[in-house]
Amino acid sequence: MNSQRIWRIGLTGGIGSGKSTVAGLLARHGAAVIDADAISRSVTATGGRAIAAIAQAFGPQMVGPDGAMDRQAMRDRIFQDVQAKRQLEAIIHPLVSQITAEQAQHALDTGHRCLVFDVPLLVESGERWRRQVDRVLVVDCSTDTQRQRVMARNGLPVQDIDRIITQQASRAQRLACADVVIANESLNLLELEAQVSQVAADFGL
Template sequence: MRVGLTGGIASGKSTVSALLAELGAVVIDADQLARDVVAPGTPGLARIVDAFGPEVLTPGGEMDRPKVGALVFADPDKLRMLEAIVHPLVRERGAELEAAAPAGSVVVHDIPLLAETGQAERFDAVVVVDVPQETQIERLLRDRAMTREDALARIAAQATRDQRRAVATYVIENTGTREDLRQAVAEVFERLVPS
């Protein structure tokens, strides 16, 4: 069973991902893979240096994420260049990890931008972690020390709640307690396990 997992910023998607792993799912984290494929010494990092120049490296030879972020988020063409390098490498590595999963596994691809990148059809099911926008804002102010303006900008840069919900097979509402969330995740996982 191939499952896509997504949710807006501060929705609790990472917590749901961890709970699914506890229940026995094989979780493939796209954010982690995006870091792995541009680690020092990788072809991915070499391609980024070719595209953007050696000034995108830290003194230690790693990709300077804040510098690259500032470059690409100010220029849509540069963002597309970066995505054209990183996204195929992430998908390739994800496919390798999925192929290595034990037969009969629930394989969860944790993809923050699943709705934005039109990947829903790649999966047998899509799980969306959802909260109201005001909850996202409260969490971003509290947990990430963002200003309200920064929080709104981050939320606006992602798919809307309606766009995410439109691709969902299952929606997990994350507005209750941690125990409520654990129960909701367990119920969805039970439906995902191949019978």
Template structure:
């Protein structure tokens, strides 16, 4: 086992269930890091990226609480590729630096880094990671799940998916794939336990002496 801990990049399209998979890793004792959580902290009231974002996009990007109006900024970014690229140029280096620092400080056998845009930013993230795990499901399941949880109309979900890496591109960079087409948390947990055993050569904590098959 890598003495600094096995670093797993976990990704998947919107609605694939990657956050649920990250929770399953954490439940076994992995340290969970989340690129979206870092982005939220950078753009929360008083966040380190707010001044630069205001300089780039104007003061009207702020919500009533003084943080970034994420819904409005998301809409602008999806409507205008130049806005999206500028937003990513401001946020992604900061997110990367924060996650690198967290990995350098990490202890324990496994660090799972949830990165929604891992494939889109593959050259940035791949050197930091030992494995890439893709949570996969058909595009129609992504649409159904995202509509159900967010209340977005179908066209909005489809627009998000169109700007993400394709399902084929995600599968192409994967060291392992978990099929999460069914809404079956027990099956997802079992797949994560099996990967722990396969990649670390030992059962997860509390699993006993024998790895699952």
């Protein structure tokens, strides 16, 4: 691959796949990692860019004493009103896109030639994310491995983990969207680092 070009890579994977570890390893190779999930959380946190619009659209009771969105109150509202979910997304998604673009431009201005967009729900978002990246990199493992890792990491009961897994795209759906796959089934950290190093080299890192 041409090491002089600028690459925009969409990184995704199911819960427990090791996606965050891969993102960190790519950053060590010199990629600029832009975390869409962190950006989404930031706009509804204290002082976040979405807070004023949320208060205006849903009422001041949706903003807690700390100035952040009251997530439980919003979950309850969305559960009762499907339109409220679309209304919230209409506030949050443009802001996430704006901040993502700002971070990407800053990365380019500071000399990065490989931008990695860490997007947990990239496949679920359809074309919204796919059309913004050159390649989709999927970190893949079996559902059993996902369960084992999340239980060890978070101590969640199996039924809670399975509920999260069923809310995400299936393994087959992610693989169908993948241009590059890192198979993180039974790798130790050194073996995973070797796979990531090869992928990084392919993108000029």
